[in-house]
Amino acid sequence: MKPSVITRAGAPLIALLVPVSPSVLADLQSLDDSAMAGISGQSGITMELDLAATANSISYFDDGSGIHLDGFRIGAASDPNGRAHQIYKIDILDDASLNLDFVVQDRRIEFTDVRLDDNPAASMGGVFFDHDLDGNLRLSPGGSLSSSGYTYDVSYQMTNGRLGYRTNGNEVFLDGITMDVNAPGMTLDVDGSTLVLASPSVTGSFSVDAIRYSNNPLNHGVSSDVTSGALLPSYGSLSGDFDLSSETWIAAGGRFGDEGIRVDGSTTINSANFIYSDDGNSIALLGMTGVNTVDNLRLDVALDWQGRQSLALTVDSISGNLDIQQVQLGGNGGNLGQINLDYLFADQTINGQAYTNAVYLQGGGNADAGSQGLRLAAQWSLANANVAYTEDGNRVIFSGLQSWGQGDLTVDVTRNEVLNGTQFYDGLRIGFEGVKGGYRINGLKVGDDDAPLQGGTELLLALGVFPSYDFEIDGQITLGAGGASGEGLTINSDIQITNGRAALVAAPYDEGNGEVSQKGLWATELNYDTHVREMTVDVTDDGLAIIKGEAWGTMDIGNLRVGDKVEGNSFGRFVVQNYEKGSSMTIRPGGADNVCVGGSGTDASSCAASGGLWEMRGEEGVTVSLKQVFARAISDTKRNAFIWETNRSQGAGGPENGTGTQLVLNDIHTSDGEDLDGDGIEDNTFGIQTDLSVDIYHTKVVKKEDGADANGVVGNRGDEKIMDTSTAAGYRYVAAPTDTEKADRPLGFAVQAHSRFKELSVNNIDLVHPTGGAATAIYGVKMQNMDIRANLTATPIQ
Amino acid sequence: MSKYPFNRLGYMAGLILLAAQVSPAQAELNLLNDQALSGISGQGGIYLSGDISINEDGGPIQNTYFGSCSDTTKRCGARLAYQLKEGGGWMVLDDIRGKFSFEGLTLRVRKIDSGFGGDGALFNRDVLEIGLPNFVRYDSVTFKLATSSTARPTDPGFQQTDIFSVEMQGDVVLEGNLLVFPTGNP
Known part of the structure; x- marks a missing residue:
């Protein structure tokens, strides 16, 4: 049937x-x-x-x-x-x-609603699509496979478009869509029982005036609030152009039962550009090319793995690659560099559990948010991906990225209110319910895909990314419209991570001979409870500006293990609590530019004269400016503290937290040390300010011992490592490299850091005995007037 | 030979630190050369070089006590004060300045199950290895040790006694590896 x-x-x-x-x-x-x-x-x-x-x-x-x-x-x-x-x-x-x-x-x-048979009270929400069209369709006999097919030439212009999603009276929509599309020579054929749709050339451009949000139920697909007349707040605007070609095969038959739809397809991005703008300042992905192939995508109305009826989208594999020639950030158009990625989503088994790629769409969203909303019971399985970052011609590849997991994601458009005991915020709310997954990176490659696998994924820690991470996530992140001023984002989030295992240092999981236990330094039995209020995200002239209103959290590391993440010996329990008000971060394109490492000087000669190494790191790269304002403690959960606990009692599930001896650094906070605004309270606005400029650059690496190294390459202590593809190991050691050889020094991350604070204090440092209680060892620590500058280069060990 | 041969070196707050040339245990340890490491799995890790300077041009505070390094009437270094007794005085490291540079600090996790004159096979554990740079250069590293009546030099009633000053210049040899691993009851 x-x-x-x-x-x-x-x-x-x-x-x-x-x-x-x-x-x-x-x-x-x-x-x-x-x-x-x-x-x-x-x-x-x-x-x-x-x-x-x-x-x-x-x-x-x-x-x-x-x-x-x-x-x-x-x-x-x-x-x-x-x-x-x-x-x-x-x-x-x-x-x-x-x-x-x-x-x-x-x-x-x-x-207005999308419902499923088994739960008609729950709706996925409503969708609306507004448009004006002016176009042409020409239908000719004869397809690409036979004369019984058809050829279509299509071109149209869409104006005054709106595409919106509405739940429980709240809306998010693309406003003012304009799109020009020209697709000549599309063909439709029947091959056996399969429809074959080929689009040899689809070119066009698009723009979206604003991505708007409404929390007024009286509004429906309007740009201005019907009650106040004010323009609805916007997340920003979009624009771009594309040149695509594709082939799609459509057949009957689902993955579950007899009925359903099967889709296979391949799309080539011949060229594309995508620009997000916030008050005229842009994030631009320019010069995109790539290919995406979908194998055996099935559409069914079927049950998910928990027996819930769903609109099921399941796929055997999705593979492809994407190259982005320029990533521009900020109104000044600075370039971060080039990104290349390839990926394969396919079934895999991790830790004995099979994972696949599937999305089961259901109605209802968050249970407290109302009857409308979207629930995506999702399984994902990224079997392999490689992400390359190139700046100023220097390339580093994060190789062997794998990810897996399953759980429920909910999508609701919400307003600022408490419903059924749950606090909601204005914006698009993405909820996580029982999402259990993980990822891991095998290692680094520098130069090209054929380069040998190296360590060094821990360099990602500088960006706040663990090299490997198993997690269970619950919580929500709500993306509100409008930033610190005008367009942008306002984020409120509450995230709880439980039973986490995060690598701080990680060796490869596969060195070429099959999967092995990944060695590393692991934060395990990790529970992380983090909250953010009124955090704004804006694109400015300089880059991306993130301002935290209030943020607090507790990272409770049950065991810090070395070696295996499950069986490795533990250093004990570590707890890090943070409470920040008014912290901020700015991400700017461009790295450190010219640097004198190990010396001082403003040019190559003066740097060399001081014993330093002059490095011209180029115009690309990234600079992150952080301001962390650690507020004084106001409760046991809103405070900055550090706890190290050992000698815990053994329970059925291992060491029991709170039963051991603790070292506690309590109420760590920053201060300006004076009360300039005269409110009787010391100001705390300066915080810890840190600028990090990161480049990929050739780095001096010297041999530390005489003789052969781990790969059998012979050299003397103090010799420099020079990359040389003509050698078996890919490098050799040179006592006194020439300028030409210096250009072949190993690539790594070059970080220029500047950190300073006026005051950083610890209220007290206690030693806590499980029966004797807390004894204060130090009644206060105060550091003042600190200014630290560092030039560090980090290269993976081969 | 004990079950865990490194016990000879003693425990220090749950960590055992092995530094081949700065430890009195030097005679008992055999350095693993680069080639010996080739038999060890988990070759990941990073190699760090660079320099770190503290208050090279002064810090962010400008007041009656702290100021520019060109102002000889003020101190431009960093200050660390801590109080060991409630309501008591403060120990102070004051006017901290200087620059350190190094080449070849490495960080990785590795398993030791061989080498060390046969002790490695008995040890048979994973460690966090911090490979020390051969040289660390100190460039005008200075600080003063002092006692003070208040945490801040701008607090009312501030009095401070500078006990002695330290200045370090030159190269320090740091060879070998620092091995960090857990022991005892976590």
Whole structure:
């Protein structure tokens, strides 16, 4: 049996798309001869109509299970009771092709709910799509495979577009969409029982004036609030262009039962550019090319792994690559560098558990947010990926990235209110419920894909990324519209990570002879509870500015293990608590530029004269400016503290926290040391300010011992390591390298850091005995007037 | 020979530190050369070089006590004060300045199950290895040890007695590896 589509009102779906309803016909006006005189192509048929069509429900059934689009409507975008104006002109051309010119004005296509049979009270929410269209479709006989197919030439311009998602009276939508598309030579053929759709060239451009948010239930698809008249807040705007080609194969048959849909496809990005703008300042991904292949994507109405009915999207594999020639950041157009990635999503087994790639869409969203919302029961399995970052021609590849997991993600558009005891915030809320997963990186390669695998993934710690991480996540992140000023993002989040295992130092999990136990320094039995309030994210002239309103959290590392992440011996328990108010971070394109390492001087000669090494690190790279304002403690959870606990009692599940001896650094805080605003409280605005400029650069690496090294390459102590692809190991040692050889020094991360603070204090340092209680060892520590500068280079060990 | 041969070196707060040329245990240890390491799995890790300077041009505070390094009437270094007795005086490291540079500090996790004159096979454990740079250069590293009546030099009633000053200049040889691993009850 084929999948069937019916409307609950009893009308065929085609009735909604083609103007045949009586109400529409009644409004048609015949064109008299004088009116016809202004229309070209009078040999064909012109249809002009005002369309308003509704259906209570459109249903799709798959093996007896149904999914229903309720509240379906086509009509005017500007008037919920109005009609969309449409003009179609049809001609048969000399070559027997059918030419259709179409003009659509003020049309909205929408549905208010998507429901599944087993839980009709829960809705996935509603979607609306507004648009004006002016375009042309030419249909010719003969496809790419046989004369029984068809060829389509399509071009159109869409203006005044809106695409929105609505739950429980709140909306997020793309506003003011303009899109030009030209797709000549598309073909449609039937190959056996498979539809083959080929698009040899799809070119076009698009822009979105704003991504808006509304928390007023009276608003629906409007740019300004109907109550106040004010323009709705915006996350920013989008623009871009594309040149694609693709082939898609569509066949009947799902993964579950007899019915369903199968899709295979391949898309090539010949070129594309994507720009996100915030008040005119942009993040631009320029010069994109790539290929994406989808193998055996199935669409079913089926049960997920917990037996919940869903719209199931399951796939055998997704693979491809993406190259981004420039990543520009900020209004000044600085370039971060180049990114290349390749990926393979496919089934894999991790720690004895099989993972696949599937998304099961269900209604309801967060249980407390209301009846509308989206729940995605997801499984993911990234079997392999390589991410390369190149700046100023120097390339580092993070190789062998794997990720896996499963759990529920919820998507709701929420407003600032408490519902059923849960605090919600204005914005698009993404919830995590029982998401259990992980990732790991095998190692680094420098230069090209064929370079030997090296260590060094711990360099990612500087960016706050663990080289390997197993986690269970619950919580939410809400993305609100509007930044510190104008467009941008405001983020409120509460995230709880439990049973985590995070690597601080990690060796490869596969050195070429199959998977091995990954050795490292591990934070295990990790529970991390973190909260952020009113954090704004804006693109500025300089780069990306992130300002934290209030942030607090507790990272409780049950065991810090060395060696294996499960069985490695433990240094004990470490707890790090943070409480910050007014902290900020700015990410800017451009690294350290020219640097004198190990000496001082403003040019190469003066640097060399001081015994330093002059390095010209180029214009690309990234600089991160941090300001961390550690606030004074106001509670046991909102404080900055560090605890090291050992000698814990052994329970059934291992050492029991809180039963051992503790070293406690309590109430760590920054201060300006004076009260300039006269409020009777010492100011705390300076914090710890740190600038980190990161480049990929050739680094001097010297041999530390005479003789052969780990790879059998012979050299003397003090010799420099010089990369040389003509040698078996890929490098050799040189006593006194020439300038040419110095250009082949190993690549690594070069970090220029500048950190300073006015005051950093520890209120007290206690030693806590499980029975004797706390004894204060130091009654206060105060550091003042610190300014530290560092030039560090970090290269992976080969 | 004990079950864990490194016990000879003694325990220090749960960590055992082996530094081949700065430890009195030098005679008992055999350095693993680069080639010997080739038989050890987990070759990951990083190699660090660079320099670190403290208050080279002064710090961020400008007041009656702290100021620019060109102002001889003020101190431009960093200051660390700590109080060992509640309500008591403060121990102070004051006017901390200087620059350190080094080449070849390495960090990695490795398993020791061989070498060390046969002790490695008995040890058979994973360690965090900090490979010391052969040289650390000290450039005008200075500080003063002092006692003070208050935490801040700008607090009311501030009095300070500078006990002695330290200045370090030149190269320090730091060879071998620092091995850090857990022991005892976590």
